Amino acid sequence: AQSVTQPDIHITVSEGASLELRCNYSYGATPYLFWYVQSPGQGLQLLLKYFSGDTLVQGIKGFEAEFKRSQSSFNLRKPSVHWSDAAEYFCAVGVTGGGNKLTFGTGTQLKVEL
């Protein structure tokens, strides 16, 4: 079965600094990969997704992620963080023939210092 690991539970960055959130997956074939963001007490919003093609994916709010097959990773990046980016971020993986069921990581809580 597929799995997702987000090794960082909490990350704190200063406003204006760059950000990288790590995500590693386990799956035998090419997965479908997603990053979602959740504000406190709210649902999840899709930031970006990778299905195939270009391994560098652009998303909303200035985020991007790079799929690296050799490292089984799909790290999320942003060159300059804004205070409004403080939230919890979830990486998720879907598999071929799995319908749209996703397996989620445990999340990374981002704090932004002003």
Added chain:
Amino acid sequence: DGGITQSPKYLFRKEGQNVTLSCEQNLNHDAMYWYRQDPGQGLRLIYYSQIVNDFQKGDIAEGYSVSREKKESFPLTVTSAQKNPTAFYLCASSIRGGTNTGELFFGEGSRLTVL
């Protein structure tokens, strides 16, 4: 505006009581899902439905039940058999497909607290 509506947003229940969480979508999506979220555990799939009158168990279905009588509605019942029901519950929907080509759209969640 199209979207997913979950109600109630907050719910308190006494031990031994069943409670039903509502999920309605007007996105014309075929598939709907229920996830449970606990701190530090991410989201875990409870039940999902790819089409009306059909649903399947997810990873943690014990103590829960669902129905899918209408395309736009997918209510979740938390029964008294669920040993630890206090959690944040998220409903989602997606365009049905044979392969995973769609994203999930989420509601704003329902927080259930057992007293």
